[in-house]
Amino acid sequence: MMMAVFFLLGGGLASFALWLAQTYINGASWLRARSRCPHCGKNLCAYDMIPVFSYLLLRGKCRHCGKQISAVHLMTESLCGLLSAAIYACFGMSSATIILLLLLLFLFTISLVDCYSTLLPDVMLLPAFLIFPPLFVFCDFLSAGDALTGFLTALGSSAGLRSAFFLLRRKEGLGLGDVKLFALAGALCGWQLLPLIFFLSAGLALLALVGLLATGRMDSRAIWRCRFPFGPFIAASLVSVFLLRQVSAQALFL
Numbered sequence: 001m002m003m004a005v006f007f008l009l010g011g012g013l014a015s016f017a018l019w020l021a022q023t024y025i026n027g028a029s030w031l032r033a034r035s036r037c038p039h040c041g042k043n044l045c046a047y048d049m050i051p052v053f054s055y056l057l058l059r060g061k062c063r064h065c066g067k068q069i070s071a072v073h074l075m076t077e078s079l080c081g082l083l084s085a086a087i088y089a090c091f092g093m094s095s096a097t098i099i100l101l102l103l104l105l106f107l108f109t110i111s112l113v114d115c116y117s118t119l120l121p122d123v124m125l126l127p128a129f130l131i132f133p134p135l136f137v138f139c140d141f142l143s144a145g146d147a148l149t150g151f152l153t154a155l156g157s158s159a160g161l162r163s164a165f166f167l168l169r170r171k172e173g174l175g176l177g178d179v180k181l182f183a184l185a186g187a188l189c190g191w192q193l194l195p196l197i198f199f200l201s202a203g204l205a206l207l208a209l210v211g212l213l214a215t216g217r218m219d220s221r222a223i224w225r226c227r228f229p230f231g232p233f234i235a236a237s238l239v240s241v242f243l244l245r246q247v248s249a250q251a252l253f254l
Contacts, residue, residue, distance in 0.1 A: 002093075003085045010084025011052050011077035013105045018076060021112035024121070052077050080108055083239060090246045096139045103132055103188075107235040110181070114231035120177025125184070133187040141242075146190035154186025154194055155179065178230045185238045193241050201237040205230055 052074065061068055083104055091097045110124050133147045142150075162174040185197050209228070 006084045006088040007081040010081035014077040014080035014108055017105055017108035017112060020109045024113055025116050080104060086243055099135045099139060111232035111235045114229040118227040118229050120181055120231045125180050128184055136188050142190045147187045150186035150190040151183050153191040155183040158182040181231055181234045185234060189242060197237045197241050201233040204233040204236060
């Protein structure tokens, strides 16, 4: 029963993340913006925004104009719901669960902003450095020393990689927002897991590029010219590595 509750809660967080991302990209006020149909502009009611179920019941269409709503909504809500249920399975009803759900909301929001605009805004990233590392230390996920070492190691290595790529190609290969997100990942997981986060995020991004090339959505001749959002893959790797570490720790304990 609680797993279903947390699945719906996670879906609600994803829906909220989509609203936050779209509101930021459109330059609207977060205090005044309402959830609207992207086609007809009609305000959506509460029963139109029940995670996953509303999309399925309406067959992915707007109740007012009948036009198709992007499947990104369904995929985002389902994925966030599953991750929320996994967090509950690992940590139960605890302060750690609340903190990780807030982190999930943050990561989904900046990932969506990056997908839509290929930017990771400082207005979202910088406050996260003041909020999440202290909370992770408070929950004993890692020590303050590991958090600081992880932050410095991730910041130095990703900034070095960015500089090296620029020297070789004379163009930006890793954005400053990606460097900052790597630094945040290091501050949350410690330096020990940084290599795994780095290679996993690079591997996921490579798979996505191969998929885009195979389906014809990207021209191989333009691969070095296009701006590719890397933030979602860093975020996915951070969540995956963190949850896998917790599952491994529980398995060893048992």
